[in-house]
Amino acid sequence: DAGITQSPRHKVTETGTPVTLRCHQTENHRYMYWYRQDPGHGLRLIHYSYGVKDTDKGEVSDGYSVSRSKTEDFLLTLESATSSQTSVYFCAISGANEKLFFGSGTQLSVL
């Protein structure tokens, strides 16, 4: 199994507060992704990174920012959380062979 760790695993926060989710990999893979999973919408890409300090927006990037200062870490920040951002967030990585591996997910509830 790919070495991907997401933290925290669960978080409850209030509307308007900032939230940062962390993804850490031990595979030295170039590509890292943040997805959200919602009933009726499936998995949707938020942001992705193709190298240190190289990131790009995905399908549902509004309200989210990311940073990648090291190969192994990819952070997702909700600057001011809203109830519509209640979701399960998955980090994923892929290497040169493009096979995608997921972390265990973070369940985020915004009250």
Next chain:
Amino acid sequence: GIQVEQSPPDLILQEGANSTLRCNFSDSVNNLQWFHQNPWGQLINLFYIPSGTKQNGRLSATTVATERYSLLYISSSQTTDSGVYFCAGWGLWGRGGADGLTFGKGTHLIIQP
């Protein structure tokens, strides 16, 4: 972007049965993959199969890229096969990784003992 349609949406089988799950794409795709999400929410990559056929134990997958579909076969089902099966790919004419994989809505499989 591309559209991904999976069928059937739900499937209930008895242990030991065989099943075929289908994935249709609206356009040519690269990087076609199958995933299993278990009842605890973990997503496992089953196959990276842009074309041809691959087998892994009781599971096998076939992709016919020219016809824009892929099939996942599960033989001799076990209760641990329960969960949701997703296929995903990115459009041949898209931005590759910048679009991310586009996922279907999944097939929810329940294997009863």
